[in-house]
Amino acid sequence: MPSVSHRMVRAALTAALVAGSTAAVLGVPGPARAVDLTTTLPIASFGDIVVNPESRLIFISDPVGGKLITTDYAGVVKKTTINLPGIAGLAFDADGGEVYAARPDAKEISVFKKDGSPTQNFTASGNAKPVSLAVAGGRVWFGEADGGIGRLDPGGDEPDLTPDVVTTGLDATPVLIGEGDLLAAADPSATPGAVAVVNVAAGTPAVVSAPVGAGQAKALAFSPDGDRLLVAGSEGLARALKPADVSTLQNYTAAADNNAVAVGSTGAVAVGTSKAVSVFAPGSATATKQFTVKTPGVLQPGSLAWEPGGPRLFGVSGEAGRFDLQIFGDPAKLVTKVTLTAPAKLELGRTATLAGSFAAPIPAGLPVVITRKDAAGSRRVSPNVVPANGQFTITDKPARSGTVTYTVAFAGNADYSPATVTKSFAVGTTKPTTLALARGGSGVLAYGKTVSLTARLGSTHSNRVVEIWADPFGGDQVNRLVRRATANKQGVVTATFKVTRNTTFSAVFAGDAFTPARTVKTTVPVRTSVTTSISRSYKVAKIGGVSYHHLRKTVDPYITTKSPAVPGRSVYLQLEYFNGQKWKVWQAGYFGINEYGNLYNELSGTHTAGVRYRIRAIYLYAKSGDTFNATTYGNYQYFTFTK
Template sequence: MRTRSISAATALAVLFGSAALSVTVAGTATAATTASVATPGGLVANGTLRRVYVGDRSSGAITAADYAGTVIGSVRGIGGVSDLALSADGGTLWAAASTSHEIVAIDAATLAVTARYPVDTDTGPRHLAVTADRVWFTYGAQWDGDLGSVDPAADPATGTGQVTLGRLSQVHSTISGPGLLDTDPARPGVLAVAQTGLSTDSMAVLDVTGPDPRLTAWHTGDYSLNYGISDIDLVPGAQEVLVGGSARNSYADGGFKKAGAYPAGQSADIGPGGLVAQVDGGTIATYRANAAKPLRTWNNGVAHTSDLAWAPDGSRVFALVAGAGGRYTLKALTDPTKNNPTLTVNAPTSAPRAKKLTVTGKLTATVALPAGAKLTVTRTDLDSPNGKALPAVTVKSDGTYSFSDTPPAGGTVTYTARYAGDSAHTAVSASDKVAVSRAKPTLSLNNNGKLYDYSADVKFTAHLGTTYKNRTVEIWANPFGADKPNKLIKSAKVNSSGNISATVDMTRDTDVTAVFKGDARYAPRTVKSTAYARVKVSTAVSRHYKTAKIGSTSYYWFHKKTDPMLTTSMTYYPGRQQRFDLQVYYQGQWYALDSEYFPVGSNGKSAVSLEAPGESGIRVRMRSAYLNGGSGDTVNSTTYGSWKYLYFSN
């Protein structure tokens, strides 16, 4: 393959009076990229080189791809490329450059521009078609569309005889907009023209075998054919055109009249033997000539397919399919001449394990299936995660089939039926799921509802009863509070007694769960125990001058005018407060004064200075407490600190 350098391409562009050209050809080290465009500007397949060419109008580029849709190379500098066509031998790629107003000839193998033919118009050229000796193009505004031609054999040095305008108005009035064009190798010398830009249906068929076009058939825009034209294709072997991807119209008598129809579509391309590839929104279908039902369908799951083209050998259909970001991606649709059957599988929604069930379904196709077609069947379940083959099933003459099976495993059981395809049909598969019952296992977990001191190490034991094969149990600990995630603390097989234990450090109230994930005969099960944890709380007393007992109780002694400092240490949690309880002793009884909440610092401390009474003989006591909910959070259980006794003397 010959690769043009940038300098050579630039010199060639200057020779033909245009902007600089950029040519790139993908090398072996380049990562494979699927061809895509922002604004479709033509699509054509080259059977000689087994390439596909895609124009991008917005970037002025033409991309070449292989038959898988992988980019081979590209050429830029084709201003407003709007349509592409190939010479009969596949050696020259022709492009309509609508913004630079020229027809561009490109070497189909190297992507080097070989000639540029300026077109004396400010509206086009727009559409292209190629016959044996000329390149035809349309141009013009909404009300004065016309036809032009390029004679590649004329001497480019003279500048004469290469581009001729007004070819349609030579034989008839002009059409609306730059018209659609089509030629067909099976109909040499025949050119179809159809208007664009309006919802009417003006069209013509021209004989272009001579030096000047001759009118074969004409239809004016009188709405008698009742559709707007979005596409026109010559039908091989008949004096017909296919319009809008669906309507066939005969032109045998010099006019046009309806001659049949395919199901609704927007555009089409006619391939070998009259096969039709049709676009209908995001669906693409192929039809045999004059068939009422599709041969093959592809649903691309998108709203729009811009353009399509047959490979000349009929091996595939190329389509520009709308995708993410508004770009169009080149898709290579294989086996277009094979019918794609439809297969259904209908299994019961639910069924008991180890009991016989029946699965039914149907295999249908728009092209008759061979008698006695067989389906392979597999069952996928917990015992056979890779699928277990079941006996093959023969399809009845009406397409229906059925088979019975006894599922040995419970859980989700999937039955899959497959048809391998044949010379006229593609392969197809379908499946359905059954919820097969499983026994409920025994699973328990101790310590539910128990209360523990802060940071106690508590052993939780789960007990698993009878199961089939799986004897593994997981134990999870989920401390209260959003900052602590649920954590797996142990996963192992239970011992011979069916037990498994794990130790939890109880710094918070905690949900502990035991999880059995089930097996082929026993269902999954989870049990939960919620255990509770106190906070760690203590209070240090300072500023006293001694400690001594009054009766059997030890007191901190303060002078009557000294303010006691009471410093509480409590397990920290963001926003946590300790409740300060104060009581006074009077005539043999303790009486509660108002309780008050004080914040706990990030160091876990809360210091409170108690105002001295100023008189002697006063006895008080205090304690710090954490109240679940009242202290600002709910991650621990209510905890009361010990009482601290204070006595005020002279």
């Protein structure tokens, strides 16, 4: 359960507001182009803030209100979980994508899913009361009010909140931050400020601590690569430390009293005071940009959080009765995205309505260019500026048939990147078409015959594709596509198919924007294959021009019948004899064929020499066990007996 490289946990949490006059802040070279957007939050106090990059949600705890809210990157509340009195520190687990919340009043650490839904609670069996949180070394670490640091192993056999696992000498609830196997802690009330760094990979945590300045260390953050630990606090404390020995790597020129720090994915550092935020480019000791807290309240301690992998910088400011989420941005431009929904088609003479929106929070009033292009040319349509809520509607009445294209273009400015979206749809009049399907030949087809098929499509708006399908009778056969092709200039599509069963053929036209779909069908009856053969004869010779099998009267003829193997199929065998004037039925009946399509019979008994016989097999529609084929009469086999 590795931690993420951005700041995950904040200072010791309290509902009290930062009071006092605004501290002096550093002047910024040149005018600041801040994307100063704010939205009011439904909270009574601020506890902590983390950002989940997977769900793109911001989690904010409210100790006084006893709730956890999740908002999107514009500050719109997506979920609220109540009945969490005293909820305090938060931590994000990048491995499971879950957010952990400290609940000291309940002696619990609660877990929330990516969307803010509660999933489980870990309750201390002893007296541990977690206040601040961090994730490091695959475990959750918590700070207590007396300065102790405890541990929770969520994946352990018996997960419990174990207090006082790390000894740092701190006297108050520590600020905690985790990165990889490193855990950093500071006492926000101690003067001079001191920071302890703990390697929690080993069984016994190894602590490295050192003083970091005369002021109080109020906020901590790791750089994305974990090579720097950022510390911010009072008396101008703003510096980068080397985690291995807590030595100073760099000092930042910051305000006198700092209460928040965050590091972006590019390595840019943001340091916050009660009324301003200064941004330092990677490696720079002097701020390159500065933002002002716009709301009446002040920036809350530990309330800065950077959008993981993105340009936005979030902060919570407020005073008694009102708290706001402010999007400060950063020196990079905010990525803008505009979406547009258009109808799939439009009847000529009707009015088109298209809905659009800007996905990123963009100040109202910035120019936007919307154009319509059709066969008559291009022209502008309204609106001309970004509306107050970022949502807009285009209503327009195209005057010509064909394709019409709408383009929404936002040019961007110093704070926002350009964005363009294009949507096209067809304009025309709905008209039905004709479709016919003809087969080659007529009547019942022989087994294994190849049938030719011709589909003919009438006029359409745009689509000229026709599909020809074949669906042989029987549940063991599937409807299959024979051919899919574009009709020629005469509207014709042809195909061929070898038939072995009664088969329904379909010609399918899927339709287009202004031509309804059509399907036509024709069913072709098909004979089956049914044959009979006789063995054990000693010769085949003609009698009256007909070939007869000649058998000794002491030999029983062996009769084999073959037909396609169909489960449950029978054939009707008809044995006849010649009485000197005509053929008469001697024996007849239905006999089932085996799984290989064969039927074997042996005509046993006393045979009379000179009597002529004939036998044939017949498949009878609906009487031979199925309706897969048309009635089919097999050829007669003739035989006689001799002495």
